[in-house]
Amino acid sequence: MLQTSSHDVIVIGGGPAGSTSATWLARHGYNVLLLEREKFPREHVGESLLPFCYSLLDDLGVIDELKKNFVRKPGVRFIDRDGNISTTWCFDHVIKNETYLSFQVIRGEFDHILLRNAAKNGADVREETSVTNADITSSSDQVTVTSLDSAGKESVHTARFLIDASGREAFIGAKSGWRKAREELDRTAIWSHWGDVKLSGGLEEGLSIIIYMGLEQKGWIWVFPLGENRITAGFVAQNSYIRDQQRKLKGSGSKDWKQDLCMQELLHSKYVQGLLEGSKMLIPTQINGNYSYEVKNHYGSNYAMVGDARGFVDPIFSSGVFLSIKSASLVSTAIHKQLTGEVNGKNEAMETAYQQITGAYNFVHRMIKLFYNPHSVTWAQAGADGEAHKNHESAMAAGHYMLSGDFFENYKKFEGFFEILEDPEQFRRYKKLVIDRDEFVQPTCSSRWDEVFKDMVQRDQERTAGTRDLVVL
Numbered sequence: 357m358l359q360t361s362s363h364d365v366i367v368i369g370g371g372p373a374g375s376t377s378a379t380w381l382a383r384h385g386y387n388v389l390l391l392e393r394e395k396f397p398r399e400h401v402g403e404s405l406l407p408f409c410y411s412l413l414d415d416l417g418v419i420d421e422l423k424k425n426f427v428r429k430p431g432v433r434f435i436d437r438d439g440n441i442s443t444t445w446c447f448d449h450v451i452k453n454e455t456y457l458s459f460q461v462i463r464g465e466f467d468h469i470l471l472r473n474a475a476k477n478g479a480d481v482r483e484e485t486s487v488t489n490a491d492i493t494s495s496s497d498q499v500t501v502t503s504l505d506s507a508g509k510e511s512v513h514t515a516r517f518l519i520d521a522s523g524r525e526a527f528i529g530a531k532s533g534w535r536k537a538r539e540e541l542d543r544t545a546i547w548s549h550w551g552d553v554k555l556s557g558g559l560e561e562g563l564s565i566i567i568y569m570g571l572e573q574k575g576w577i578w579v580f581p582l583g584e585n586r587i588t589a590g591f592v593a594q595n596s597y598i599r600d601q602q603r604k605l606k607g608s609g610s611k612d613w614k615q616d617l618c619m620q621e622l623l624h625s626k627y628v629q630g631l632l633e634g635s636k637m638l639i640p641t642q643i644n645g646n647y648s649y650e651v652k653n654h655y656g657s658n659y660a661m662v663g664d665a666r667g668f669v670d671p672i673f674s675s676g677v678f679l680s681i682k683s684a685s686l687v688s689t690a691i692h693k694q695l696t697g698e699v700n701g702k703n704e705a706m707e708t709a710y711q712q713i714t715g716a717y718n719f720v721h722r723m724i725k726l727f728y729n730p731h732s733v734t735w736a737q738a739g740a741d742g743e744a745h746k747n748h749e750s751a752m753a754a755g756h757y758m759l760s761g762d763f764f765e766n767y768k769k770f771e772g773f774f775e776i777l778e779d780p781e782q783f784r785r786y787k788k789l790v791i792d793r794d795e796f797v798q799p800t801c802s803s804r805w806d807e808v809f810k811d812m813v814q815r816d817q818e819r820t821a822g823t824r825d826l827v828v829l
């Protein structure tokens with residue numbers, strides 16, 4: 357027999373966006389049902405978090421658990437394609453409290469912490485339950501959702517509001533024909549995790565490393581530390597390049613073209629080559645295609661899209677989780693207003709939320725276009741500090757704030773910095789007056805080992821001790 361249930365809010369997907377929305381709305385006392393297709397922990401890409409996540413995660417109540425479990429991230433280092441020029445952006449240049457120290461997370465574990473937190477706060481979380489249909493058209497203040505669980509049981513749920521947080525599946529957008537690829541950013545990512553790595557080049561301080569690749573690939577490599585000797589590393593390249601290489605590798609007898617291509621591209625970088633020597637791959641090679649897309653009609657009277665379900669832009673600046681949890685928080689506040697009856701007709705809180713959200717996504721998109729424009733400056737060159745010129749000094753600060761995540765409330769503030777980076781003449785002057793200071797080309801934010809790794813290592817020791825006790829018993 358078909359099961360039926362009725363709720364205030366239904367959330368599709370238990371990634372960071374879904375868990376954040378469910379936590380906030382459950383805390384407000386709503387009956388929230390969260391449906392997640394997978395059994396957590398499940399593997400996911402997107403491990404490096406921006407410092408502006410910190411306060412949001414603190415408000416969600418998970419910050420102490422995160423501190424115990426993950427590497428801390430004080431900044432990011434961009435390296436040019438020849439490996440000759442690099443710039444290290446340290447968040448403590450502009451953030452003067454503890455939130456400057458962000459996180460490099462293992463997403464399977466991170467997402468699980470957030471999902472459990474949603475349940476702890478009162479949401480009804482059901483894993484291994486796929487949403488198969490969602491009707492947002494039959495009534496303006498009710499939705500009907502159909503789900504299928506792992507035992508094959510189909511259920512129908514109704515709610516006053518639906519949140520689509522289904523990630524890159526973009527459930528409502530895809531089903532309604534509202535999802536459109538961003539052709540200019542057609543890319544694919546191939547990646548894995550490695551253990552037994554001797555961290556160097558800034559990784560040993562928790563820094564993210566981003567390396568420009570050749571123009572042929574139109575892409576980049578990431579390397580982030582996930583533990584004292586564990587890294588995530590991968591590359592992003594244009595789809596046409598990936599297809600060509602796939603053909604070549606298969607033609608020359610490759611049995612696992614994804615893994616072979618991943619190694620081929622990573623080993624182009626001498627730095628990564630050094631890191632991977634003697635290491636071991638920890639998870640099978642992963643691939644993420646159909647890269648960047650935009651979805652129309654982000655919200656209506658009875659639904660809203662948050663996180664990747666609302667749109668996805670290239671992750672070069674590690675902005676995805678922040679965009680997702682910040683959007684989810686803003687939208688949850690607007691939904692609360694609507695459900696308490698503070699809104700009569702037009703929901704202005706929702707309009708304001710989506711103005712900020714769209715402003716932030718467009719801002720990140722502009723940063724990304726600049727990154728891929730071969731005629732403009734590279735981030736490997738753009739980070740130098742300077743006292744010589746006031747405007748350029750504030751431009752330098754703007755760069756740090758942008759990389760930290762200050763682009764929701766303040767996305768309009770950084771126009772000037774974009775203009776400097778985009779205009780070759782202005783940039784030449786900026787470079788002459790400001791760039792090339794020693795501290796910016798060093799691979800360091802002067803972070804101490806205990807700031808970056810201590811809590812996590814202590815947790816591992818406690819776990820090992822716990823296991824030993826069990827064995828003795």
Ligand SMILES: Cc1cc2nc3c(=O)[nH]c(=O)nc-3n(C[C@H](O)[C@H](O)[C@H](O)COP(=O)(O)OP(=O)(O)OC[C@H]3O[C@@H](n4cnc5c(N)ncnc54)[C@H](O)[C@@H]3O)c2cc1C
Nearest residue numbers: 369371372373393402404487523545663664671674676677
């Ligand atoms: C190559 C690459 C590198 C990246 N690197 C970074 C990075 O370094 N830092 C960063 O912040 N971001 C990064 N991102 C982006 C980041 O991964 C995403 O922005 C983030 O995971 C979005 O969170 P979400 O909650 O919207 O979606 P997700 O985390 O994808 O969660 C969506 C959930 O919905 C579930 N779901 C889907 N369909 C259904 C359904 N029909 N029924 C029930 N459940 C469903 C899925 O199982 C999933 O658990 C990267 C992305 C890519 C592709």
